[in-house]
Amino acid sequence: MLILVLSFRSILDFTAMFICRHWMIFCLLSTALALILSFQKNQTLVRIGKSSSCAAFLLFNWAIFYVDAYRRYLPNISDVWRWFPAVIFSGIFIICALAIWKPFDGKYIRKYVFILVGFMVALTVGTVMTWEYDTFVPGVFGLPLPAESIFEEFWRILNHPSWYPYSSWVLRITSIIIALASFLSYMKNQIATRIGRSLLIVTFLFLAWIKIIFGLQLPAASVWECVIGIIFLVLFLITQFFMWRGINFRAGYRISREKIREIWEMIRKKKFMITGFAIGFIILLLFVRIAWVMSTPRLEIVAVTVNSGSSFAIDADDNLWAWGRNDFGQLGDGTSRDRRAPVKIMDSVESVVVGSSSAMAIRTDGSLWGWGSNWQGQLGDGTNINRYRPVRVMNNVVSVSIGRNYTLAIRSDGSLWAWGFNRQGQLGDGTTINRHEPVKIMDDVIYVSNYVLGDHSAVIRSDGSLWAWGSNRQGQLGDGTTINRYEPIKIMDDVADVILGRDNTMVIRKNGSLWGWGSNWNNRIDSTPVAYHENPVMMLTDVASFSLGSTHSMVIKTDGSLWGWGNNNSGQVGDGTRTRGIPRSIGRRVKIMDDVVAVSAIGAHTFAFRSDGSLWAWGRNMENQLGDGTNEMYRSSPVKIMDDVVTVSSDSHTLAIRGDGSLWAWGRNYFGQLGDGTRRDRISPVRIIPVGIIP
Numbered sequence: 001m002l003i004l005v006l007s008f009r010s011i012l013d014f015t016a017m018f019i020c021r022h023w024m025i026f027c028l029l030s031t032a033l034a035l036i037l038s039f040q041k042n043q044t045l046v047r048i049g050k051s052s053s054c055a056a057f058l059l060f061n062w063a064i065f066y067v068d069a070y071r072r073y074l075p076n077i078s079d080v081w082r083w084f085p086a087v088i089f090s091g092i093f094i095i096c097a098l099a100i101w102k103p104f105d106g107k108y109i110r111k112y113v114f115i116l117v118g119f120m121v122a123l124t125v126g127t128v129m130t131w132e133y134d135t136f137v138p139g140v141f142g143l144p145l146p147a148e149s150i151f152e153e154f155w156r157i158l159n160h161p162s163w164y165p166y167s168s169w170v171l172r173i174t175s176i177i178i179a180l181a182s183f184l185s186y187m188k189n190q191i192a193t194r195i196g197r198s199l200l201i202v203t204f205l206f207l208a209w210i211k212i213i214f215g216l217q218l219p220a221a222s223v224w225e226c227v228i229g230i231i232f233l234v235l236f237l238i239t240q241f242f243m244w245r246g247i248n249f250r251a252g253y254r255i256s257r258e259k260i261r262e263i264w265e266m267i268r269k270k271k272f273m274i275t276g277f278a279i280g281f282i283i284l285l286l287f288v289r290i291a292w293v294m295s296t297p298r299l300e301i302v303a304v305t306v307n308s309g310s311s312f313a314i315d316a317d318d319n320l321w322a323w324g325r326n327d328f329g330q331l332g333d334g335t336s337r338d339r340r341a342p343v344k345i346m347d348s349v350e351s352v353v354v355g356s357s358s359a360m361a362i363r364t365d366g367s368l369w370g371w372g373s374n375w376q377g378q379l380g381d382g383t384n385i386n387r388y389r390p391v392r393v394m395n396n397v398v399s400v401s402i403g404r405n406y407t408l409a410i411r412s413d414g415s416l417w418a419w420g421f422n423r424q425g426q427l428g429d430g431t432t433i434n435r436h437e438p439v440k441i442m443d444d445v446i447y448v449s450n451y452v453l454g455d456h457s458a459v460i461r462s463d464g465s466l467w468a469w470g471s472n473r474q475g476q477l478g479d480g481t482t483i484n485r486y487e488p489i490k491i492m493d494d495v496a497d498v499i500l501g502r503d504n505t506m507v508i509r510k511n512g513s514l515w516g517w518g519s520n521w522n523n524r525i526d527s528t529p530v531a532y533h534e535n536p537v538m539m540l541t542d543v544a545s546f547s548l549g550s551t552h553s554m555v556i557k558t559d560g561s562l563w564g565w566g567n568n569n570s571g572q573v574g575d576g577t578r579t580r581g582i583p584r585s586i587g588r589r590v591k592i593m594d595d596v597v598a599v600s601a602i603g604a605h606t607f608a609f610r611s612d613g614s615l616w617a618w619g620r621n622m623e624n625q626l627g628d629g630t631n632e633m634y635r636s637s638p639v640k641i642m643d644d645v646v647t648v649s650s651d652s653h654t655l656a657i658r659g660d661g662s663l664w665a666w667g668r669n670y671f672g673q674l675g676d677g678t679r680r681d682r683i684s685p686v687r688i689i690p691v692g693i694i695p
Contacts, residue, residue, distance in 0.1 A: 045313060071203035075401060098598040123411070144468035201239055239463055246433060251560045269661060300661030306649045307354045307452070311673040313342065313663060318364060320349040324673030328357040329370035329388035340672030340679060342688065346390055354403035357453055360389065360409075362490055368397040368409060376405040377436030378420035384436060394438055408457060410439065416445040424455040425486030426470035432486065442467070442488055451500040458498050458505060459488070466495040474503040476518030482534060501548045503532070512558060514540040523566040527588075549601030554592075554608075562596040565589040571636030572619030578636050602650045610639065615656065616646040623652040627666035629684040644684055656685065663688045 228274030300316040306393030308476040309325030321342040322331040369390040370379035406420030417438040418427040504518030517633030552566030564573040617626040653667030664685040665674040
């Protein structure tokens, strides 16, 4: 018995994967068979063709359903889920076959027409119910929303420049067109029959064209691609000419009131069949949805990072997950399609950093991988071609930092390497030439810092000395000039930490003193009426940590007290006011709260962690990034968001990890960057569960 069960399971696995991997050939063959047999006069052949197309249609969609539901989303469910969909689809086929092989009496045809119409309505309703859950609508009847990763050939279509973004519908619509065309091609009405045959011909020629251009690997929008398309178009027009000549269109549309009443009476009398089909299929979808939720693993998340539209997380098993905006391939899932729920990108990941439209990850073996936008060579793979999947850049890397279209990395031997955009000399290689591959800058480096929108760089060496280079128009290098530096220059000694803003630099020295230089906009450095400081200025003492927002500053002193100053238009300082146009200088800094262990100033809002694990927020809330449960545009005083929070990463949306490893999100969700399967903004935290695994 066990052998039979295992054999049946293996057959299901093989059949489903074979159909999914060769979906285009499968569609071509089923279309050709239905088309050929639809022209036969022999009733038996016609019914065989109709049965074959119906079987192919159901088998194809069962395979997608099976692969989605079992292999991707229900790994912890018992084997009942292997055969349960097969039984359901087999039952559907038996019902359709009965309709096909019954004597072609008018009332039987009408009865089964309404059954099939009700069945399609049920599918539509069920799909709409789960449409927004982008990662789990089972691929039923031509709607394989999450299954594209299985179809290697379809990925190539999806990433082909001449098809994006329209090609994502090719696979979804093909199956429905085949079913509709097959159905119409067997109608007694001449016009309906020819419409069905025309649809079959269009589908066949279209799929054949795609198969040829991608099989021959023709470039996008090439001459040969257009020539083949024109040839197929001519073939289609020729077939249509011979098919449609001599048709009396007026006669085909005659429908009397008596026929309409008869149709309505049939619907009324047989409505239980339609309702039964609809309810049955909706229950199936809901049942699968419930089973998916019950079986979803609750992954423990250990690290998160975000940019303006994308999110990344690393779980306790070192798997990297990503979701949100993906127009440059910055998620690394092999597509340029936005993702509304987490998808697994790669395993064995130790850390990840993100730029505005690219990302870099260090794996546990020390290898550095990059993906996303690469127009300035910032990925370091020797090209300026965007990468939609991770590519290896170099080995033995312990730290990486991303600036504005350039990247810095420290290797295990302490050497610093740089690549990417270099117009301001931010790479530090002595030139202003962009580098598409890593170049060595200096040795004995233990920490590197740059700003994602900035053009200058700074490092701390093992002796505690601070070195800087790059853009210096606001004196942000701190060397006493406003001259750009194309090679590292020593700034000061005894440095414990350094943070870079767009046009300024802040450091904490080993004695706990805070120093700053560069732009003095919004009294960022001091209260003197100067636009910038070219030399380091001591700002505070007894500083434990520091965070730099776009226009405000937050500091934690050694006694755990939190202090803020700078621009306060959005209440980002957190002193209970919104001093529009009157920035708080460091001399007018204000104490915000006590017992703070960490602070993060992002843009025009701030997050603070207290020693009891509570997360507090204030400042700009126009994108609901504070997560306070309100639509208040600004919060000028700290408001408690949630307890037991370990870390947070924020931009226009926010991700937080709680002590149990659960991942929570809130804020803007236009690109699906919250990962909750929707595009609805969230004003309060919602739990996110990674489920959309891409192998």
